[in-house]
Structures are given as structure tokens and as C-alpha cells.
Amino acid sequence: MRVLAAMSGGVDSAVAAALAVEAGHDVVGVHMALSRNRDQFRSGSRGCCSIEDAGDARRAADMLGIPYYVWDLSERFEDTVVADFLSEYEAGRTPNPCVRCNEHIKFEALLDKATALGFDAVATGHYAQIVTREIPGADGGARTVRELHRSPNDAKDQSYVLAVAGPERLARAMFPLGGFASKDEVRAEAERRGLSVSAKPDSYDICFVADGDTRGFLRDRLGSRPGEVVDVDGEVVGEHDGAYAFTVGQRRGLALGRPAADGRARYVVDVQPSTNTVVVGPAELLSVDRIAGEKSLWFDGVLPDSGAAADGAVPGGAVVPDADGWFDAEVQVRAHGAPVPARVRADGASLEVALTGTPLRGVAPGQSLVVYRGTRVLGQATVARSWRAPAA
Amino acid sequence: MIVTTPPPDPARTPLTASGAHGEQPREPEGAYLDHAATTPMSAAALAAYVAEAQRTGNASSLHSAGRTSRRAVEEARETVAGSLGARPSEVIFTSGGTEADNLAIKGIFWGRRAQDTRRTRVLVSAVEHHAVLDPAFWLAGHAGAEIVLLPVDVEGRLDLDALRAELAAHAAETALISVMWANNEVGTVQPVRDVVRAARPYGIPVHTDAVQAVGQTEVDFAESGVDAMTVSAHKLGGPVGVGALLARRDLALDAVLHGGGQERGVRSGTLDAASIAAFGVATRHAVDCLPQRAARLRALRDDLVARVRDAAPSAVLRGPEPAAGDRLPGNAHFTFPGAEGDSLLYLLDSAGVQASTGSACQAGVPQPSHVLLAMGVPEAEARGALRFTLGATSTESDVDRLVAALPQVVARAQAAGLVSGRAMGGAS
Numbered sequence: 001m002r003v004l005a006a007m008s009g010g011v012d013s014a015v016a017a018a019l020a021v022e023a024g025h026d027v028v029g030v031h032m033a034l035s036r037n038r039d040q041f042r043s044g045s046r047g048c049c050s051i052e053d054a055g056d057a058r059r060a061a062d063m064l065g066i067p068y069y070v071w072d073l074s075e076r077f078e079d080t081v082v083a084d085f086l087s088e089y090e091a092g093r094t095p096n097p098c099v100r101c102n103e104h105i106k107f108e109a110l111l112d113k114a115t116a117l118g119f120d121a122v123a124t125g126h127y128a129q130i131v132t133r134e135i136p137g138a139d140g141g142a143r144t145v146r147e148l149h150r151s152p153n154d155a156k157d158q159s160y161v162l163a164v165a166g167p168e169r170l171a172r173a174m175f176p177l178g179g180f181a182s183k184d185e186v187r188a189e190a191e192r193r194g195l196s197v198s199a200k201p202d203s204y205d206i207c208f209v210a211d212g213d214t215r216g217f218l219r220d221r222l223g224s225r226p227g228e229v230v231d232v233d234g235e236v237v238g239e240h241d242g243a244y245a246f247t248v249g250q251r252r253g254l255a256l257g258r259p260a261a262d263g264r265a266r267y268v269v270d271v272q273p274s275t276n277t278v279v280v281g282p283a284e285l286l287s288v289d290r291i292a293g294e295k296s297l298w299f300d301g302v303l304p305d306s307g308a309a310a311d312g313a314v315p316g317g318a319v320v321p322d323a324d325g326w327f328d329a330e331v332q333v334r335a336h337g338a339p340v341p342a343r344v345r346a347d348g349a350s351l352e353v354a355l356t357g358t359p360l361r362g363v364a365p366g367q368s369l370v371v372y373r374g375t376r377v378l379g380q381a382t383v384a385r386s387w388r389a390p391a392a
Numbered sequence: 393m394i395v396t397t398p399p400p401d402p403a404r405t406p407l408t409a410s411g412a413h414g415e416q417p418r419e420p421e422g423a424y425l426d427h428a429a430t431t432p433m434s435a436a437a438l439a440a441y442v443a444e445a446q447r448t449g450n451a452s453s454l455h456s457a458g459r460t461s462r463r464a465v466e467e468a469r470e471t472v473a474g475s476l477g478a479r480p481s482e483v484i485f486t487s488g489g490t491e492a493d494n495l496a497i498k499g500i501f502w503g504r505r506a507q508d509t510r511r512t513r514v515l516v517s518a519v520e521h522h523a524v525l526d527p528a529f530w531l532a533g534h535a536g537a538e539i540v541l542l543p544v545d546v547e548g549r550l551d552l553d554a555l556r557a558e559l560a561a562h563a564a565e566t567a568l569i570s571v572m573w574a575n576n577e578v579g580t581v582q583p584v585r586d587v588v589r590a591a592r593p594y595g596i597p598v599h600t601d602a603v604q605a606v607g608q609t610e611v612d613f614a615e616s617g618v619d620a621m622t623v624s625a626h627k628l629g630g631p632v633g634v635g636a637l638l639a640r641r642d643l644a645l646d647a648v649l650h651g652g653g654q655e656r657g658v659r660s661g662t663l664d665a666a667s668i669a670a671f672g673v674a675t676r677h678a679v680d681c682l683p684q685r686a687a688r689l690r691a692l693r694d695d696l697v698a699r700v701r702d703a704a705p706s707a708v709l710r711g712p713e714p715a716a717g718d719r720l721p722g723n724a725h726f727t728f729p730g731a732e733g734d735s736l737l738y739l740l741d742s743a744g745v746q747a748s749t750g751s752a753c754q755a756g757v758p759q760p761s762h763v764l765l766a767m768g769v770p771e772a773e774a775r776g777a778l779r780f781t782l783g784a785t786s787t788e789s790d791v792d793r794l795v796a797a798l799p800q801v802v803a804r805a806q807a808a809g810l811v812s813g814r815a816m817g818g819a820s
Contacts, residue, residue, distance in 0.1 A: 028738065033757045054756055069738055070756030076812075109812065116808035117735060 001120040002026045003174060006110060007061060007068070009053030011197045012125030012177060014060035015189045019176035020123045021064050027123070029061035029068040032110060034077040035208060056197050063195060073109050080104035082208060086221055089244040092271035093366030096335065097206050098161045107165035111172055121174045127151035128159040129178035129375075130170055135301055135317065145301040146171050148377040152181045160335050163370045163380035167300040215245045215253070227276035229256060232269065232285065243276045249286055249362020256280070267362070287359040290389050291333070293351040293369045293381025302378045303346055319378065321345070326354070330372045333363050333383060339372050351381050359388065419785040422744035423793035427722060427783030428576055428604060429748055434629040434674055434784070441631055441670035451663040452654060461665040468672025472636060475679040476623065477612030484637045484655045485668055489603040489624035492637035493523035495648050495659065496599040496620045497570060501531055503644030504567040504597065511567040515540045515558060517550050517582065518766035522752055523622075524570050524601055525762075541766075542571070547712045548580035548767050556590050563594040571598070573605035573621075577750035577763045577779055578711030579723025581609060588617035597643055603627055603635075607678030608686065608720045619643045623675070625667065629784060630674030634667035689782045690714070690721035696780060696791045697724050703798040704728065706806075710764060710777070722782035725750060727769065731776040731805035732812065734758050739804055740778075743797035750779035776809070 003025040005017035021027045031054050054070060061068035081100045088095035111122050129149040134142045146167055151157040165173070180186050183202070190198035205212040222244055229238035238256040240246065250268040260266050260282070267286055270279035304318045319327040325346065330339035331353050343354045353369070363386040371378040419432050433441075449461035466480070473480040486492045497514065504511045514528050518541040531537035540558055543551045550571055559566065569591055574581045584600050591598050597619035605611050607628035613621050620643060624635040639645055639658075651660030678685075694714050700707055707726040712719040728736060733749035740747055751761030751774075760774040780794065 028742075031756065058756070067738070067741060069734055071734065072757040112811040113735075113808045116811045117739065117804055 002118060003028075003121050003123050004110075004114040004119045005029050005066070005123045006106060006125075007031050007057035008125070009050075009056035009060075009197065009200075010125065010203065011187060011190050011195070011200050012127075014057070014064075014125070014195050014197050015186050015193075016123050016125040016174075016176040017060065017066065018064055018189070018193055018195065020174065021066060023176070025123075027064070027066045028119070029057065029064070029066050030110070030114075031057040031068070031070045032077075032105065033070050033072045034074055034081075034105070056200070060195050060197055063193070071110070071113070073105055076109045077101070077105055077208075085206075085208075086218070088366045089218055090222060090273060091366075092243065092273040094247045094364035095366050096161070096368050097208075098335070099164050099368045102161055103164045107162075107169040107173065111169060115172065121172050123174040123176055125177055126158045126162055126175045127153050127156040127177055127180065128162050128175050130173065130175060131376075145299075147299060147301075149178075150372070150375040150377075151178060153183065156183055159372075159375075159377050160332055160368065160370050163377045164297070164368060166297045166380075218242065218245050225276055227278070229254065229278045229280055231260070231266070232279060232281040237266075237280065240278055243271050243273060243278050246271050246278045247362075248364040254278075254280060283361065286361040288361075288363050288386040288388050289355040289359040291331070291353040291355075291360075291363055291369060291386045292384045293353065294349065294384040296346065296349055296351045296379055296381035298346065298379040299377060319373075328356075328373075329378055331355075332370045332372065333360060333367055344371055344378075346379070350384075351379070354389070360386075420746060422746060423790040425745060425747045425780040425782065425786070425790060425794060427786065428627070428750075428779065428781035430626045430632065431629060431783040432785055433626075433631060433670070434677055436677060437630050437670040437674040440673040441666045444666035444669040447665075449665070451665055452652065461663070464665045464669045465663050468668045471672035472623070472675045473638075475675045476606065476621075476638065477614045477616075478621075478638045479614075479641075481641060481656075482613070482638050484639055484659050485663060485671075486635050486637055486659055487633055487661075487664075488626070488635040489521075489601065489622050490523040491648075491659075492622040492624070492635050493521070493601055494527045495637050495645070496622060496639075497524060497527040497568070498531060498648050499645040499658065500568045500597055500599060500620065500643065501535070501537060502646035505535075506646070507644055508564075510565050512536055513538045513540055513562055513566045515542055515555065515566060515569040517542045517544060517571045519544050519548055519575050519577075519580075519763040520570060520572055521576055521601055521603070524572070528570070537567070538565075544580075544766055546767050547716075548575050548578045548710075548763065549712070549718070550582050550587065552583060552586050552590065555587065559590060559594055559596070563596065566594070566596050569596055569598045571600055573600045573602035573611060574609065574720050575711070575763060576604045577761055577777075578725045578767070579604075579720035579781075580711050581605070581718040581720065584616055584618060592617070604720060606675065607682065608689070608722055610682065613638045620645070625671035625674055628674055628678040630671040631667050634664055634671045636671070685784060686721045689786065692782055692786060692788065692791065693721055693724055695788070696782070696794070699791060699795045700724070700726060700780075700798060703795045704802045706730075706802065708773070710767065710769065722786070724780045724782075726778055726780075727764070727773045728776040728778065728802050728805065729773060730809045731802060732758075732809050733775055733777050735805040735808045736776065736778050736801060739801040740794070740797060743793075743801060745794050745797055747794075748779045748781075749777050751777065776805075 003020045005020055005027050007013045007029045017029055058068050081097050084100050085095045085097050114122050128151050131147045131149050133145055135145055150159045187198050209217045225242040227240055227243050228236045229240055231237050246268045248268055264282055266280040269281040269285045321327045326343040329344045331342045332339045341357045345352045365383050367383045369381045369383050444464050449457035451461040451465045469480045469483045473483050514537050516528050528539050532539045543554050571582050571587045573584055588598050599620040600618045601622040602611050603624040606623055619640050621638040626632040647658045649660050654660050697714055706729050710725045749758050760771050764774040
């Protein structure tokens with residue numbers, strides 16, 4: 001196959017490219033230039049986006065003996081990922097830029113250009129597995145579905161941020177690191193091949209936000225917008241520079257003038273962009289057991305009406321909803337959060353979640369919600385709102 | 393004996409027993425259509441390099457080892473001077489074209505301003521190489537220079553009227569003029585003699601970057617009347633890392649590199665005798681066989697242009713029509729509406745054809761060419777540029793390979809351009 005290896009300059013994508021080469025594919029390395037002002041991107045150990053990282057990617061490609069190109073996707077990145085990041089915060093929501101980057105850049109702009117240029121697949125250094133399975137089709141014959149599964153490496157698993165790409169796009173993706181159980185193994189593979197990035201530190205922060213200072217970035221881009229911090233009774237308890245900089249569940253950085261009457265810690269429980277108001281309250285107000293998701297997508301063969309045989313007991317089979325449309329699953333609402341048991345109901349482009357175990361705290365609108373069963377990703381949506389069901 | 397056939401082009405002649413060690417320069421595999429980037433070293437130049445590199449000696453030393461190196465350097469100096477219509481004392485060896493351009497722009501600016509502090513204006517054509525533009529803008533940022541970018545027409549030719557108007561208005565404040573002999577992207581040969589004619593009444597020095605011109609078209613330093621001229625070895629069959637600034641002895645020229653005082657104090661640094669010796673050999677050969685090489689390249693290039701237009705009817709030739717006569721014989725340059733240059737490059741490369749977008753990259757990201765923009769090409773179209781340049785080792789089969797690959801390459805790149813949406817502006 002002709003494979004485009006997306007090479008960030010980090011160790012994961014370098015090893016992924018190496019494995020694609022060794023699997024016998026015809027591989028070309030591409031580094032995505034995502035910033036218009038590349039000098040402003042952080043240097044050092046970022047793992048993508050800086051000029052050093054582009055150099056590391058080129059060096060790895062040279063060592064693998066594959067062609068290497070830099071594709072300038074900076075306009076698309078600004079228009080999609082950065083613009084979404086700003087408008088979501090402005091709307092009082094909490095965006096997940098890595099999810100948007102996978103949605104709009106890696107598995108849209110990059111993938112579509114690669115496809116147009118004649119590539120069969122895009123290989124990345126993500127930790128997740130694509131499983132191809134034959135399932136019984138509606139017509140009695142067999143058909144092939146592609147499933148997205150968690151990596152065996154729990155700490156690095158990226159199925160949460162990849163789910164948004166959906167089954168059709170992931171059909172053209174390759175994750176050569178999908179089976180690796182630890183990052184150390186990946187580093188060992190890099191070292192074994194003499195790749196100079198083998199000891200490069202991992203990247204964690206948002207690549208376009210310098211020094212991890214999200215609030216400073218938002219203030220630079222959105223300007224200062226002073227407003228009030230109120231408690232749940234509407235009483236003013238403090239001031240802020242812009243409601244957009246606050247996230248539901250946040251405790252730090254509130255700078256409240258005086259303690260709560262009961263002396264307990266207060267958290268952001270609501271952000272109201274229309275009045276530029278931040279509402280704070282006690283932790284229990286953050287506990288939710290109902291979540292509404294929007295812009296949902298479902299993987300192939302998950303919903304019964306997608307043509308698969310309805311057999312929830314078979315791995316890879318479709319879910320079996322009850323008479324009201326609810327089925328058992330697990331949901332995850334944060335990149336590094338744990339999945340929790342839930343009942344889920346699909347409803348067109350929306351979905352509803354009723355947690356069946358412990359309530360979750362601080363489920364922020366705008367975050368990605370991924371529905372799993374075991375290691376398998378069933379679907380994905382964006383959190384629209386969350387609430388506590390009245391006691392029965 | 394009457395010789396009825398032209399002498400063989402040394403670059404195409406295999407190394408004979410007289411050459412050292414059997415090193416045979418080779419063209420890169422596949423169809424190499426990027427000779428303006430660099431061109432294979434001639435066998436004779438490589439032999440001269442190896443012979444000199446095997447010796448020990450600093451050309452500035454007075455003992456016999458030094459004298460041997462000095463002799464090689466001075467012979468090369470005479471050869472370069474003789475081939476290019478200069479006197480040996482006018483040849484300043486440098487590390488290449490970029491250094492020679494920097495020395496010319498900064499050195500002449502400083503020298504001229506030292507004579508008269510009003511002289512702060514630097515006139516350069518808008519289509520100069522970055523090795524001229526960037527030192528000029530550096531002077532603007534650090535030394536109070538004012539840069540005047542002289543406009544060009546749609547085929548990249550200097551607007552002489554604009555130059556004359558500029559001189560008429562600001563001659564007393566003008567430090568120097570720099571106009572390249574021939575453009576590295578679109579191959580336009582500039583009216584350098586007319587520039588000299590316009591500047592001479594005011595006594596303003598003229599520099600020309602002739603890196604792309606030597607070996608492709610006739611270049612005579614004295615006859616052209618310029619005061620300084622940049623030459624590079626690796627564009628004409630010599631090694632990378634050596635070049636020269638030819639500079640008249642009466643030119644006010646300050647040093648950029650200070651140190652041991654080599655090259656009449658204008659360019660310090662131990663002379664690279666091996667590279668310089670090879671540069672001399674390569675220059676002589678490039679100039680001696682120019683007539684037949686230029687005729688051969690012109691025929692091959694004309695064929696390339698005609699066949700590219702056939703194979704990809706949407707291609708737009710940039711720069712002068714081949715028949716116009718003021719285009720380098722080995723240069724062809726096209727824009728492909730709706731396609732991005734890096735897509736075209738990748739697709740051609742995977743088909744075994746090596747070409748160039750012709751313009752500079754920033755951190756690997758191709759930028760729309762300032763040359764095309766100065767010619768009035770819209771930015772979206774400028775993104776879809778490809779330059780094909782021929783040299784001594786180019787053959788018809790290189791063109792065959794390009795033409796065979798081109799239709800599918802252009803179609804694919806245009807499809808990718810539709811997806812990315814960046815190269816669309818000028819496509820309609």
C-alpha cells in the first residue's frame with residue numbers, strides 16, 4: 001500500500017513510520033506545519049509543531065530512507081481547531097482541541113489530501129487499535145466492519161480522542177503502535193533502529209498555547225472582559241477578567257474575596273456567557289448522573305438498524321436496546337478519565353446517558369463523550385449539558 | 393586537419409586514464425531536471441579537486457608547500473578571470489554565491505556610504521535571489537539603508553524606465569544597484585548593459601548576480617561594464633562551497649569577513665585551493681563549450697516546453713517565450729492552476745522526476761515565489777509552480793520521463809488542490 005506517515009517529530013510517530021516501512025508499505029513522511037508563526041511555537045520538548053520538531057521528523061524520515069515533506073495546514077488549523085477553541089470558551093463551554101484536530105486536521109485535511117494524491121492510508125503514532133471483523137449482514141451474508149478499540153496501554157490509550165474521526169475515515173487510518181502495551185516498548189523500538197528521538201520527552205499541553213497558559217492565551221485572543229462571580233443564590237462573591245476562561249468543575253484561580261458561609265470549597269458550577277457571569281457553588285452541585293450529547297456518531301454495526309445482526313452478546317455485534325431504546329455501555333467524558341457504567345440511548349444526532357454507578361463530577365459542556373463496551377468504541381458525541389436526576 | 397565536428401562537451405566525456413582515481417561524477421537517478429539547484433561536477437573538475445586536496449599547503453605560506461597551493465589558486469584565478477572577461481586581480485574567491493552577494497551588497501554599501509553619508513539607497517530588482525534581497529533588507533534594519541525594489545514586467549524583465557526615474561530623482565543618495573544577470577526561477581535574462589548605461593552618468597556602481605548565467609549564456613565582466621559580479625562554482629560543473637565576486641579595483645568595497653587579510657583584504661580566510669582549482673577547470677570548460685551546449689539545451693528545452701504544453705494544457709509558461717531569446721536556454725517554468733507545488737513535486741518525485749518549485753521554503757513549507765508575485769502572478773497560482781532546469785547531462789529521455797508522468801501528476805495534484813482549497817483562487 002502507499003502509506004502517508006504523519007510525522008510530528010516525536011518518538012511515537014517515528015516508530016509508527018518505521019513499522020509501516022518494515023511492513024513493506026511504500027511510505028512517505030509528512031510533517032504538518034500547523035502554526036502561521038512557527039517561531040512563536042514553543043521549542044524544546046514539545047513533540048510537535050516547533051521547528052526543532054520538524055527537524056526531528058526530517059531526520060527520522062532520512063534514517064528510514066523515506067521521502068519527507070512538510071504540508072502547510074496552518075490556515076485550516078487556525079480556521080478549525082483554534083477558532084473552535086476560542087468560540088467554545090466564549091460560549092461558556094470547554095473545548096477539546098486534540099479531538100478537533102483529529103476531526104478536522106489529521107483525519108480530514110491531511111487524510112483527504114493524501115487520498116487525492118493516491119495514498120491508500122495515513123499512518124499515525126496513536127495508541128489505539130483498528131479491528132476488522134466479518135459480521136453477519138442483514139441479507140444473511142457476511143460483511144466487514146471496522147471497529148476502534150482501546151490500546152492495551154491504558155495510560156496512553158487515545159481511542160477517546162480518535163473516536164470523533166468515525167468509521168469511514170478510520171478505514172483509511174493505520175495505527176502501527178496499536179498493539180504496544182507500553183511507551184517503554186516504543187522507545188526501545190526507536191532505540192533499536194537508532195532513531196534519535198527515542199529519548200524525547202512526551203508532550204502533554206495544547207500545542208498552540210504557550211507554556212500551558214490557556215487563560216493567558218484566551219485573554220490575548222479574546223481580550224479582557226471583567227464580570228462578576230456569583231454564588232448559587234445570585235450573591236456577588238468576586239470578580240473575573242472574562243467568564244470564558246472558566247470551566248465547570250474548576251476550583252483554582254477563582255480569587256474569591258471572602259470564604260463561603262459554611263467555609264467549604266467552592267467550584268465553578270456554571271458559566272453564563274450571555275451575562276458574562278461565573279457561578280460558584282459547593283462540590284455536590286457538580287455531581288451529575290445524566291448527560292445529553294449532540295453531534296453523535298456511531299461506529300459501523302453498533303446500532304441495530306445499521307444492518308448488523310442484533311446480538312449484543314457477541315463481540316463486534318450490535319447493541320440490543322430495550323423497548324425504550326436504552327442499552328448498557330460505559331462512557332468516558334475526559335481524555336484521562338475512567339469509563340463509567342451507563343445506560344445509553346441513541347436518538348438521531350443526539351444521545352442520552354444515564355449513569356448507573358457513581359455520579360461524575362464536573363462534566364463540562366463541549367467535552368467529547370465516548371461510548372465504549374469493553375475495549376470497543378461504540379460511538380461518540382459532544383457533551384451538550386449534564387444534570388442530576390431528581391431522586392426517585 | 394579540418395575539424396568538422398564541435399569539440400566534445402567535457403562534462404559528457406567519461407574520465408580517461410589521465411583523470412585521477414576513476415571518480416566519475418554521476419547525475420542523480422531518474423530524470424534530474426533541477427540543474428539550476430546544482431549540476432553534476434565535471435570529471436575534469438573532480439580530478440582537479442582530488443589532485444589538489446591530496447596536497448598539503450596553505451596558499452598564504454611562503455614555503456614550498458604553500459607556494460604549490462598558491463600556484464594552483466593563482467592559475468585558477470587566471471582561468472576564471474580569462475573565461476569571464478575579467479583581470480585576475482579582480483577575482484575575489486568566496487565560499488560561494490551567497491557570500492559573494494553578501495560581500496557585494498554590504499561591502500559596496502558600506503564603502504560608498506563611507507565616501508558620502510547621503511548614499512543610503514540600495515536599488516535591487518524585485519526578482520533578486522534571497523542572497524541579494526536579504527542582505528539588502530538586513531542593511532535596512534541595521535545600517536539605515538533604504539531599499540528600493542525595482543519592478544519587473546509580466547515576464548520578469550526589469551522595468552528600465554522605473555530605474556531611470558529612480559536615478560533621476562535620487563542619484564546622489566544611491567549607494568548601489570544590483571540586478572541579476574539571469575533569474576534563477578523563470579530564467580529571464582536581464583538588460584544588465586542597459587542598467588550600466590543608466591547608472592554610468594551618475595557614477596553609481598552596479599552589481600550583478602550571474603550565478604545562473606555563467607555556462608548558460610555569454611557573460612563578459614569587462615564588456616558588460618558592471619562593477620561587481622557574483623559567480624558560483626557548483627552551478628557550472630564545479631564543487632559546492634566555492635565562488636567568486638569579480639570586482640573592479642577602483643570599486644569602494646569594504647570587507648565582510650575580517651582576519652588574515654587574504655584576497656586583497658576584502659575576504660579573509662585560508663584559501664580552499666582544491667575547490668578553487670576545480671572551480672577554475674569547471675569555469676573554463678563551461679565557457680569553452682558554451683556555444684554547442686547552449687544550442688543543445690535550447691533545443692531540448694524548446695521540446696520540453698512544447699511537450700509539457702501538450703501533456704498538460706492547463707500549464708502556464710512563466711517568463712519569456714523561448715523564442716524571445718532573453719531566457720536561459722536550460723530553463724522552463726510553469727504554473728499549474730489549481731495544484732500546489734509541493735503536491736506536484738511529491739508526485740513527480742515518486743515517478744522518478746526531480747524538479748523544483750523554484751522558490752524558497754520556510755521550515756520546509758513552500759512559500760509563494762516572490763519572483764512570480766513581482767511578475768503579477770496571483771498568489772494562488774504562484775503556489776502551483778514548477779521549474780525544470782537542464783544541464784550538461786540532460787537528455788531527451790529525461791524529458792520523455794517527465795512528459796509521460798505529467799498528465800496524471802497534474803490531475804492528481806489538482807484533485808488534492810480541490811480538497812485543500814488553497815490553490816483555488818486563480819484556478820477558475
